[in-house]
Amino acid sequence: MLALLRRRNFVLLWFGGLISQTGDWLLHIGLPVYIYLVTGSALATSMTLVIAFLPNILLSSVAGVFVDRWDRRLTMLICNLLLALGLLPMLLIHGKDTLWLLYIVLFFESCVSQFVLPAENALLPQLVDEQQFVPANALMSTSTYIARLGGAALGGILLGTVGLHYVVLFDAISFFFVCLMLLCMRLPVSARTNVAREDPEQSMPVTTVFSTWLRIGYEWLEGMRLVARQQTLRVLFIFLAVTRVGEGIFGSLLVIFVSRVLHGDSVIYGMLLSIQMIGNLLGNALVAQFGKRQSPMRTLWISAGIFGVIDLLIIDIPIFYPAMPLEMFLFVAVGIPAAFFSVHIQTLFQVLTEDKLRGRVFGTQQAVGSLASLIGMLLAGLLGDRLGSVPLLNLQGGSYVFGALLIFLALRRGIAFERKEANAVEDIA
Known part of the structure; x- marks a missing residue:
């Protein structure tokens, strides 16, 4: 570091x-x-x-x-x-x-x-x-x-x-x-010139770029084809979509959960979000110090699974044992695995994508994550009053457990990693 x-x-x-x-x-x-x-x-x-x-x-x-x-x-x-x-x-x-x-x-x-x-x-x-x-x-x-x-x-x-x-x-x-x-x-x-050297047509002035929509469409499809062709990227995008739906639900219903289940006010709500940052900062410090020694894919599924389990504890324990100190401890604890999987999924997207396509892959990542979050928000709005906050919030923890199992099973079934993937990801099949 x-x-x-x-x-x-x-x-x-x-x-x-x-x-x-x-x-x-x-x-x-x-x-x-x-x-x-x-x-x-x-x-x-x-x-x-x-x-x-x-x-x-x-x-x-x-x-x-x-x-x-x-x-x-x-x-x-x-x-x-x-x-x-x-x-x-x-x-x-x-x-x-x-x-x-x-x-x-x-x-x-x-x-x-x-x-x-x-x-x-x-x-x-x-x-x-x-x-x-x-x-x-x-x-x-x-x-x-x-x-x-x-x-x-x-x-x-x-x-x-x-x-x-x-x-x-x-x-x-x-x-x-x-x-x-x-x-x-x-x-x-x-x-500064990596794109222009590889494709002279892309070095045209910005003023003419917007008039070449056919070429733009082709380049956009090129990024989509990369995701469709590379199995590991497909798995990562599915993981991203599933977990972001859960995040959309969580962001919409957490305030209701705090009010109705924890019997807290806006101060408690803000405090829980703030103390989670403590766990995030601690997790990032650990990742920066030790993260590069571990296999990114293995770290991703393990940390996502731990995150999902702690999330389920956060939502379900107060039903049987309402104790605010324990809830605060869990909010700090969940920030640590969150830091691990967020850093490693970002690293995997960078390593698995060649430089000339990274912008397209990260743009698609942003679009997929946003669309999935919006779906989660809509589900929370449509079903929140009917089902209550606890069943829906369990979907968030469950989405991370499901995502962890998805990556684990993909590894166990033996994804054929390309040479570049093999340098960053340990094939444990």
């Missing part, structure tokens, strides 16, 4: 992401509160989530095609600049009459963001050696949890003390900071 912190380009990417995500959490926490205070409408508040969520499903897979055509560092730089400038119209919001501006800005920001994450995930393997993928992903994940802890706490405080406009400015400044970090990077020529 210390070797990674001596890599200038990686540290710049990591630090920029930390500041940017902290700014994002300031706004994510502050906006729903502001909208509800201004409108008093739950519908108006929920619309912020829907508008920000739709581009994840509709655009992220296609965005990955462009990420593979363009210089990834330059893509991130331009997108972060657009994200910063795109927030500024929110400074014109002064009440209910101008709230329509907020929804336009959120949709624009969400569309631009679809290019950032695939570009970052595809750029990371160009900044570190392959044997450092696991600790590098662990450190990137750690910055996400730190940003969530700090940004979520500060978002409500800043909104109440200095107002929405200053929260918007802080988030915009965080995007400009990322641009500065990216400008300070010094990438080798091979990392």
Whole structure:
């Protein structure tokens, strides 16, 4: 891990992401509160989530095609600049009459963001050696949890003390900071021109890319064919889809579970989510130190299975033995295996995909995960009142146990790993 912190380009990417995500959490926490205070409408508040969520499903897979055509560092730089400038119209919001501006800005920001994450995930393997993928992903994940802890706490405080406009400015400044970090990077020529060298047709100017939709469609299908052709990627995508449905249910019904089963209030709800971050940070520290010594696929199914079992305990134990200290302990404990499987599935997607296709694979990953989460949210909304929170929340823990069994059985049946897969994944068949 210390070797990674001596890599200038990686540290710049990591630090920029930390500041940017902290700014994002300031706004994510502050906006729903502001909208509800201004409108008093739950519908108006929920619309912020829907508008920000739709581009994840509709655009992220296609965005990955462009990420593979363009210089990834330059893509991130331009997108972060657009994200910063795109927030500024929110400074014109002064009440209910101008709230329509907020929804336009959120949709624009969400569309631009679809290019950032695939570009970052595809750029990371160009900044570190392959044997450092696991600790590098662990450190990137750690910055996400730190940003969530700090940004979520500060978002409500800043909104109440200095107002929405200053929260918007802080988030915009965080995007400009990322641009500065990216400008300070010094990438080798091979990392900047890898796509153009392999396919001269893809090196055409950005102004003509959007007029070649037939070529774009072909490249999108190329990414889909890779997933369909490579058995391990297929298994990982099925695992991702199944578990994200469970996550969609969990995110929708946890607050009801806390209220009706744990008899807690909003303070308890926020506290449980916060202390899970402690387990996530501890798990990431363990992954960064020891994760690269283990087989990624084996670690994935074991950690996912442990996560699922602890999740089932979280939901079912309070029915027979309601004890808040035990529930808090389980929320910390579940964060540790969560860190292991999230880091290792990210590493597997990076290792199993050749560089020129990584943007498309990560864009598809984002689209599949978002669509599955939406299905989970819809199931929670349709069945939550009829079945209650406990039976549906058991589906989340069950989805991880099922996903773990799926990967274990795939390994036992002897997936024919390609040479590149064999370097990262131990075939235990």
